[in-house]
Each structure stands twice: as C-alpha cells, then as structure tokens.
Amino acid sequence: MIKYIIRRLLVSIPVVFLIILVAFLLVQAMPGGPFDASNQKPIPAVVREILERKYGLDKPVYEQFFNYFVNLLQGDLGPMLRQRGQTVNDVVAQTFPVSFQLGMLAMILGYGIGVPAGIIAALNHNSTLDYAATFAAVVGVSVPNLVLGPVLILLFGVSLDWFPIAFWGADPPFILGLFPTPNAEFWSHAVLPTVALGTGISAGVARLTRAGLLEVLSEDYIRTARAKGLKERMVILIHALKNALIPVATVLGPQLAAILTGTLIVEQIFALNGMGRRFIHSVQEREYFLLVGLTLIYGVLLILGNLTVDVLYAWLDPRIRYD
Amino acid sequence: MFSRNNLFKAFALLILASMVLVACGGGAVETVIVEKEVPGGVETVVVEVEPEVEQVVTMDGYSTTDIPELDPQLTTDQVSISYIENLFVHLTNFDLVTSEIVGEAATSWTTSEDGLTWTFTLRTDIPWVYHNPVTGETTQEVDADGNPLFVTAEDFVYAIKRACDPTVGAAYGGLIAPFIKGCTDHITADDFSQELDDAVGVSAPAPDTLVFELEFPAGYFLSLTPMWVMAATPSWAIAEHGEAWTEAGNIVTNGRYVLSEWVHGVRRIIVRNPLMPADMQGGGNIEKIVINVVPDTSTGYALWLNNEVETSGVPAAELEAFLEQYPDEADQISDLAVFYMGFRSSKAPVDDPMVRQALAQAIDKEAFIEVVLQGQGVPMIHFTPPGLFGAPAIDEVGVGYDPAAAQQLLADAGYPNCEGFPQTSVLGYSGQSTLDWLTFVTGQWETNLGCSADLFTIEQQSFGELLDTVSEEAPDDQVPSLWTLGWGPDYADANNFVGDVLRCDVSDWGFNRECNAIDDMITAARVEPDPAVRIDLYTQIEEAFFGDGGEHPIIPLWLRIAYTARHSWLDRIPSTFGGEQWYTWNIDWEAKMAAQGQ
Numbered sequence: 001m002i003k004y005i006i007r008r009l010l011v012s013i014p015v016v017f018l019i020i021l022v023a024f025l026l027v028q029a030m031p032g033g034p035f036d037a038s039n040q041k042p043i044p045a046v047v048r049e050i051l052e053r054k055y056g057l058d059k060p061v062y063e064q065f066f067n068y069f070v071n072l073l074q075g076d077l078g079p080m081l082r083q084r085g086q087t088v089n090d091v092v093a094q095t096f097p098v099s100f101q102l103g104m105l106a107m108i109l110g111y112g113i114g115v116p117a118g119i120i121a122a123l124n125h126n127s128t129l130d131y132a133a134t135f136a137a138v139v140g141v142s143v144p145n146l147v148l149g150p151v152l153i154l155l156f157g158v159s160l161d162w163f164p165i166a167f168w169g170a171d172p173p174f175i176l177g178l179f180p181t182p183n184a185e186f187w188s189h190a191v192l193p194t195v196a197l198g199t200g201i202s203a204g205v206a207r208l209t210r211a212g213l214l215e216v217l218s219e220d221y222i223r224t225a226r227a228k229g230l231k232e233r234m235v236i237l238i239h240a241l242k243n244a245l246i247p248v249a250t251v252l253g254p255q256l257a258a259i260l261t262g263t264l265i266v267e268q269i270f271a272l273n274g275m276g277r278r279f280i281h282s283v284q285e286r287e288y289f290l291l292v293g294l295t296l297i298y299g300v301l302l303i304l305g306n307l308t309v310d311v312l313y314a315w316l317d318p319r320i321r322y323d
Numbered sequence: 324m325f326s327r328n329n330l331f332k333a334f335a336l337l338i339l340a341s342m343v344l345v346a347c348g349g350g351a352v353e354t355v356i357v358e359k360e361v362p363g364g365v366e367t368v369v370v371e372v373e374p375e376v377e378q379v380v381t382m383d384g385y386s387t388t389d390i391p392e393l394d395p396q397l398t399t400d401q402v403s404i405s406y407i408e409n410l411f412v413h414l415t416n417f418d419l420v421t422s423e424i425v426g427e428a429a430t431s432w433t434t435s436e437d438g439l440t441w442t443f444t445l446r447t448d449i450p451w452v453y454h455n456p457v458t459g460e461t462t463q464e465v466d467a468d469g470n471p472l473f474v475t476a477e478d479f480v481y482a483i484k485r486a487c488d489p490t491v492g493a494a495y496g497g498l499i500a501p502f503i504k505g506c507t508d509h510i511t512a513d514d515f516s517q518e519l520d521d522a523v524g525v526s527a528p529a530p531d532t533l534v535f536e537l538e539f540p541a542g543y544f545l546s547l548t549p550m551w552v553m554a555a556t557p558s559w560a561i562a563e564h565g566e567a568w569t570e571a572g573n574i575v576t577n578g579r580y581v582l583s584e585w586v587h588g589v590r591r592i593i594v595r596n597p598l599m600p601a602d603m604q605g606g607g608n609i610e611k612i613v614i615n616v617v618p619d620t621s622t623g624y625a626l627w628l629n630n631e632v633e634t635s636g637v638p639a640a641e642l643e644a645f646l647e648q649y650p651d652e653a654d655q656i657s658d659l660a661v662f663y664m665g666f667r668s669s670k671a672p673v674d675d676p677m678v679r680q681a682l683a684q685a686i687d688k689e690a691f692i693e694v695v696l697q698g699q700g701v702p703m704i705h706f707t708p709p710g711l712f713g714a715p716a717i718d719e720v721g722v723g724y725d726p727a728a729a730q731q732l733l734a735d736a737g738y739p740n741c742e743g744f745p746q747t748s749v750l751g752y753s754g755q756s757t758l759d760w761l762t763f764v765t766g767q768w769e770t771n772l773g774c775s776a777d778l779f780t781i782e783q784q785s786f787g788e789l790l791d792t793v794s795e796e797a798p799d800d801q802v803p804s805l806w807t808l809g810w811g812p813d814y815a816d817a818n819n820f821v822g823d824v825l826r827c828d829v830s831d832w833g834f835n836r837e838c839n840a841i842d843d844m845i846t847a848a849r850v851e852p853d854p855a856v857r858i859d860l861y862t863q864i865e866e867a868f869f870g871d872g873g874e875h876p877i878i879p880l881w882l883r884i885a886y887t888a889r890h891s892w893l894d895r896i897p898s899t900f901g902g903e904q905w906y907t908w909n910i911d912w913e914a915k916m917a918a919q920g921q
Contacts, residue, residue, distance in 0.1 A: 032788040044494065
C-alpha cells in the first residue's frame with residue numbers, strides 16, 4: 001500500500017505540472033486583462049502599460065510561465081494585481097482556512113446525518129420511515145443553497161434571532177494556520193452556513209448509502225452471515241455497511257476537494273471570506289496569478305482526495321489490493 | 324481493560340464535552356470590594372459586577388467588497404476613496420451643503436494672471452500619526468532627530484510627483500498628468516528619471532507654500548484639488564514598507580481617523596485621531612467605524628432589518644415592501660453617474676446624425692426608469708449631470724421623448740417606417756439589468772419607429788471586453804453600432820463629461836467622432852478663466868451635441884439614483900464628490916442602543 005501511495009504521488013507530479021500549464025494558458029487566453037478598467041472606467045493606456053510592465057505581463061507568454069513556475073517552486077504563488085499590498089499566498093492563507101473549516105463542518109454534518117439516515121431507510125425499506133427519509137433526501141438535494149441560505153437567515157437570524165446573520169466566527173491568525181479557536185463565537189456563527197451547505201451533502205449521501213445498502217443486503221454472503229446466527233447489528237455494521245459505503249467513498253474524494261476549496265454561494269450569502277468567493281471574483285477581476293494558484297490548489301486537493309478514496313477502497317473491500 | 328471501541332467512544336465523548344464546556348464558558352467575571360454595613364460594624368465583601376462596557380459611538384456598516392487600495396495615489400474605486408477621505412487630509416475639499424470647494428490642508432490659493440501658476444498656502448499644524456493596532460495608541464510621527472512631523476507642502480510635492488512616476492502605475496496619475504507641467508513626459512517614460520521627476524511642475528518653496536505650474540491655463544484646475552490622488556503621503560513609511568505600507572500597523576496617516584484594524588476580506592475598523600487639530604475634527608460624533616465585507620446585498624439588508632448596520636442597499640425584490648414599511652428611513656442618493664448608449668459614429672446606419680437623434684427621441688425615458696429601474700433614476704436629455712460646474716438645468720438643453728419627431732427623422736434619413744434599416748448590433752456589459760435595459764430600448768424602437776426588435780442583435784460582454792471590442796483601433800465591421808456605458812464624475816466640472824468622454828481625440832470609448840467646431844468649444848472652455856463664459860460655453864456644447872439637429876454622439880438615458888435604507892438614528896449628509904465625510908456624521912447613540920435592545 002505504501003508503495004502504491006508513493007507511486008501515485010510520483011505520477012501526480014506531471015499531472016500537477018499540466019494543471020499549472022493549462023490553467024496559465026487558459027487564463028491568458030481570456031479576453032480582457034486585469035488593467036483594462038477600474039470602477040467601470042478605463043485605465044489610461046499609458047498607466048496600463050506601466051502596470052503590465054511592472055508585473056511582467058508585457059513579456060511573451062512562455063517567458064511569463066517560466067518566471068511563474070520558478071517562483072512557484074520557491075513557494076511564491078505570485079502577486080495580487082489589483083491589491084498591491086497583498087500576495088496570492090496572503091489571500092490563500094486568509095481564505096483557505098475559512099473554506100476548510102466550513103467544508104469540514106459541512107462534511108461532518110453531511111456524512112454524520114446522511115450515512116445513518118441511509119442505513120435507517122435501507123433497513124426499513126418501503127416503510128414510512130424509508131419514505132420520510134427518502135423524501136427528506138430529495139428535498140435536501142433539490143433545494144439549492146441559494147434558496148436555503150436566505151431562508152435560514154430570515155428565520156433563524158432575523159425573526160428568531162437565534163444565530164448571527166452573517167460572518168465567520170474566526171479571524172486569522174488561525175491555529176496551525178488552519179484551525180479556528182473553538183469558542184462560542186465560532187460555533188454560533190458556524191451553525192447556519194454549515195446547515196446550508198451540509199444539508200445538500202447529507203441528502204446525497206443518504207440516497208447513496210440507502211441504495212448501496214439495499215443492494216448489499218440482497219447478497220448471498222449476507223444471507224449466509226444471518227444463517228450462521230450473527231446478530232443483525234453485526235451483520236449490518238461489520239459485513240454489509242463496508243461494501244455499501246463503496247459508492248459513498250467514490251464521491252467523497254471529489255466532494256471533499258470541491259467543498260474544501262469553497263462554495264461561492266454559501267460564502268457569498270453568509271459573507272464568509274472563503275476561497276470560493278475569491279475564485280469567482282478573480283475571474284471577474286482577471287487576477288491571473290490568483291486564478292492559477294487557486295486552480296492549482298483545487299487540483300492538488302482533488303488528486304489527494306482521489307488517492308484517499310483509493311486507500312479507503314482497500315480498507316472497505318479487502319479484495320481490493322494495489323501492490 | 325477497555326476495548327479499543329470503548330476507548331474510542333470515551334475519547335469522542337471527551338472531545339464533545341470539551342466543546343460544549345468551551346461554548347458555554349462565560350467571559351471573565353469582574354469583582355469589586357465594597358464595604359457593607361452589618362450589625363456590629365462594617366464588613367468588607369467581594370461582589371461580582373457586570374463588566375463595564377465602554378460606550379464608544381460606533382457606526383456599523385458593510386460594503387460589498389474589501390478595500391482594494393488605501394494608497395491615495397493608486398486608488399480608483401469608491402470604497403477606497405471613502406477611506407482615504409477619512410484617513411488623509413486633501414489639499415481642498417467639498418462643502419457638503421454648498422458643494423463649493425473649501426480649504427482643507429490649504430487655507431487659501433491664488434492664480435497667476437496667465438492662469439499657469441497656482442499657489443496654495445497650507446496650514447502646518449496637521450500631524451502625521453501612527454496608530455498601534457495592538458495597544459490602540461495613536462502617536463505623532465517624529466523625524467530622526469525626534470522632531471514631530473507635520474504635513475508640509477513637501478509632502479504634497481512627493482505625492483504628486485509619485486502620481487507622475489512611471490514605475491508607480493497610478494491610474495489617476497493619468498488624469499492629472501495633462502494638467503501639471505512635465506507630468507505627462509515623466510509618466511510616459513520607460514522608467515523613472517530624476518531629471519524628468521525634477522521637471523514636474525510642483526514645488527514647495529516653503530513648508531506652507533505649494534506651487535503648481537500647469538501645462539495650460541486650466542480654468543477648472545481647482546476642481547481637481549480635492550481629488551484623493553493629490554493627497555499627501557508619507558515618504559518614509561513608503562520607503563520602509565514598500566507596497567505594504569498601507570497595512571494596519573504600518574500605515575501612517577494624517578486624517579480625522581486612523582486605521583485600527585484591517586482583516587482582509589472580512590472587516591476594517593477606523594477610530595478617531597485624537598491628535599487632529601480641533602477645528603478640523605469635522606463636527607460629527609462618531610468615534611469608531613466598523614465596516615464588514617458583505618458581498619450580498621440581501622444579506623446586508625437582513626443585517627439592516629436586524630439593526631446591526633446603519634445603512635444598506637435595498638435588493639430590488641424588497642424595494643416595494645421597504646418603501647411601504649420604512650418610508651421615513653428611505654434615502655434617495657445620486658452618485659451623479661449618467662448611463663448612456665454610445666454610437667460608432669463612423670458605421671452605418673448610425674453614421675447619420677438624423678438616425679442617431681431618431682433612436683434617441685424614440686425612447687420614453689420616464690417609462691424606462693419606471694419599468695426597468697423601479698424608479699431609481701432621473702431621465703437625462705444631455706450628458707453633464709446637475710451639480711457639476713457648467714451643467715445646464717436637468718430639464719433644459721437637449722431633445723426629449725418625441726416619437727412623431729423620431730419617425731420623421733428616420734424617414735428623412737431614408738428609412739420611412741424603418742424600411743431598409745439594416746441589421747444593427749447592440750452590445751451591453753454583462754448582467755441581467757443590462758439585458759433588461761436593452762430589451763426595453765429595442766422594444767421602444769419597435770413600438771415607436773416600426774423597427775422590429777429582430778433588427779437589433781444584442782450581445783453582452785464583461786466591461787473590459789466591451790472596451791476592447793469597441794476600441795477605435797478595431798475596424799468598423801467588427802464593432803457594434805451601439806453599446807451601453809456609464810460615467811461618474813471624477814471632479815466637479817463639466818469638462819469631466821463632455822471633455823473627458825466626448826471630445827473627438829478621446830479614444831477610450833470608441834465613438835470615432837470626427838473633430839469639429841464642438842471640440843473647439845470644448846478646448847476653449849477648458850482654458851477659459853471666466854466662470855460665466857465657461858458656463859455659457861458648456862451650455863452651447865450640450866446644445867450642439869443633444870439639441871434638435873445636434874450631433875448626438877450618444878443617447879444619455881438616466882442619472883442614477885439609488886434607494887438606501889438608513890436608520891433614523893444616523894444623521895448624515897452624503898457626499899456627492901469624493902469619499903463620504905464620516906467625520907461630519909452623527910449617531911443618536913441612545914436611540915441606536917434602544918433599537919438594539921441594549
């Protein structure tokens with residue numbers, strides 16, 4: 001397994017390079033530039049030239065890429081083009097932890113509710129409990145964050161005044177650069193965004209778990225386990241669930257990468273300074289280096305996520321071996 | 324012996340319990356020692372008390388973006404401009420009531436007879452200050468010898484030359500460069516040149532005397548002096564910290580407020596500068612301003628409904644309900660931005676001024692504002708908005724909605740009932756509101772001119788792309804015939820509109836106008852020293868552009884006016900030019916606390 005992991009990591013190196021290259025070229029190919037206009041007014045041509053010269057954007061693309069890559073190897077993701085006092089590293093350090101914290105909480109909530117709900121639904125197949133869980137799952141998947149977020153704000157923030165309407169309850173500097181101080185302020189601010197984001201996750205996970213478990217429960221080896229007199233709880237938790245969770249594990253990796261790099265809508269609605277929001281704004285503002293940097297981070301997380309999924313497979317299903 | 328499972332469960336419970344305990348944990352408890360009378364004497368007891376909360380008059384607000392830039396020479400956006408207004412003194416400023424230019428760092432000014440030299444006398448008692456965000460202390464900056472540092476003319480010279488420096492990239496340096504002698508030569512150079520820098524026409528013959536030498540006798544130069552780009556900046560702080568000089572803990576300022584906290588993308592806090600001369604403090608009672616970043620106006624409005632912020636934009640879907648429920652807390656504020664449709668004057672069919680006038684007169688702007696903008700605008704029949712020097716009265720000068728006249732003009736141009744009118748491309752910047760705009764306008768042309776909406780191909784692009792697409796270098800066949808644009812004032816003079824946008828040699832907007840007598844009038848108005856003559860010239864210019872039989876290079880559509888929700892405990896006069904003068908605003912603190920239930 002260790003050899004497999006190392007092999008996968010080594011193979012990822014050219015993949016990461018390709019991600020950087022393609023992202024860099026695509027970003028340059030976008031029409032318009034970072035210094036065309038500001039505040040809906042064109043920047044004077046002479047100033048535009050100055051700024052392009054300052055950031056090396058007047059050089060040929062291959063030279064720009066080479067310079068960028070050399071800096072990247074030294075850990076420098078590049079400057080911010082529209083906020084001079086900041087670098088991309090600064091922005092990532094400020095925003096990634098927020099997205100990470102929200103993402104992890106949402107995943108914990110999502111899987112914490114989704115897996116048990118799916119199990120309960122599968123074990124009570126075609127009962128009222130099953131129909132209720134399925135209905136809740138469909139609603140959860142169907143209601144977009146764009147609707148759920150404002151509803152939560154109006155209900156729990158404005159009308160009931162139970163939770164803060166907006167903002168994240170933790171500011172930089174973070175513990176180990178990533179974790180919040182887990183105080184009351186943090187938890188009260190975390191509730192609404194986590195519910196907004198985690199509901200959809202839990203709904204999807206519940207449906208996958210239910211479907212997977214229903215399929216596994218009809219397998220011969222489950223009948224054998226029951227025939228051998230094993231307690232039903234043992235049959236479900238030890239024998240059936242692990243195989244039933246393989247489809248769930250499949251989506252875990254990409255889902256983790258997507259969630260941890262930020263979700264624009266929830267961050268926008270709850271005014272969270274996360275990566276998702278900055279990613280979208282970087283497209284609008286043509287922040288070239290920020291765009292490439294965030295794409296790189298997403299790519300790396302996706303690779304690591306998929307690797308995690310493969311390792312999970314081996315744990316869930318002993319028949320799967322990579323060596 | 325615990326099994327592995329039980330150990331895991333115990334550990335999980337422990338984590339959960341610690342989270343609950345931390346969340347439920349109270350704050351620090353304050354105690355005082357009091358003497359209590361008891362039978363037989365006096366007893367000393369320790370009593371728990373509610374910690375005293377310092378009452379600091381605080382304005383809470385939000386903005387949809389972070390501050391992109393706090394460097395006065397680099398700033399281009401309205402959010403940053405408001406902070407610079409409050410953190411730095413400007414050479415002059417606008418009186419909020421009269422909109423006249425009044426002194427700020429400058430106490431008086433004179434012009435030479437030829438109008439080429441402006442001399443400003445400055446006060447020299449405004450301190451440069453540093454605010455320590457950790458200790459909360461504001462101290463005056465001192466030089467190497469320990470002498471306290473005050474704002475002098477030399478600081479303004481440094482700042483203005485910095486705006487002309489080709490290595491700095493000051494966007495608004497490009498705006499002031501044509502006025503100040505030698506500035507254009509320097510800003511267009513490949514690199515910094517000491518010789519060119521020395522030749523820039525700004526000097527400080529004395530600490531309280533600032534002298535400008537102009538390239539031409541600009542009659543409206545004074546209207547540029549309140550601009551943030553010319554605010555004095557601290558050379559030593561910039562030398563020490565480079566581009567990070569504006570970060571909290573590095574920044575040195577001289578305004579009514581100091582930067583206390585700046586968490587990028589989250590929040591910024593400014594507090595009063597206690598070292599500001601008393602007569603410059605502004606008269607407002609707000610000691611602290613906390614602005615959070617809230618990108619979504621709906622969320623911001625929810626904060627306003629919850630009394631957590633003093634003002635908010637109103638989402639379009641909420642506007643009707645808001646005006647019904649809170650009529651006394653609705654402000655209508657104009658930023659004097661005028662939105663219009665530009666023509667490619669060299670491209671058929673809009674190369675004919677009769678066609679352009681017909682298209683302009685066929686649009687019912689009142690209906691447009693009602694239907695598309697929900698009443699948040701004022702129709703414009705010429706370009707320069709009211710309040711700027713030289714602007715005609717808003718309902719004078721220019722042709723209005725007249726479908727019959729429009730039909731006749733189109734017929735005279737060779738397209739009776741729009742027969743033979745070619746396919747015409749219309750470009751708008753991206754967004755649903757622009758699409759609504761274009762749909763309404765093409766609908767008007769169909770209704771009032773008989774030009775089927777299918778004749779107009781509508782496309783949308785981002786603003787930067789749009790500017791690229793319509794550039795004057797692009798051949799006419801690759802450029803649309805019309806496009807949407809808007810323009811807000813940089814300074815309070817009509818030249819900022821008719822000169823900086825419509826003049827024939829301005830290539831930013833792609834109108835491709837031929838130079839003619841109107842441009843001669845624009846040039847004359849720029850250099851005319853007599854204000855009365857300038858006003859008359861601008862009236863003639865607007866008439867020549869937008870009157871009957873005029874050139875109609877654009878279709879001015881509306882002046883933007885937006886509804887803002889404002890709680891009644893905030894007393895303010897919004898600023899029309901430059902940034903908001905928060906130092907003049909007042910909060911009825913008791914009313915605010917009562918509304919917040921404190």
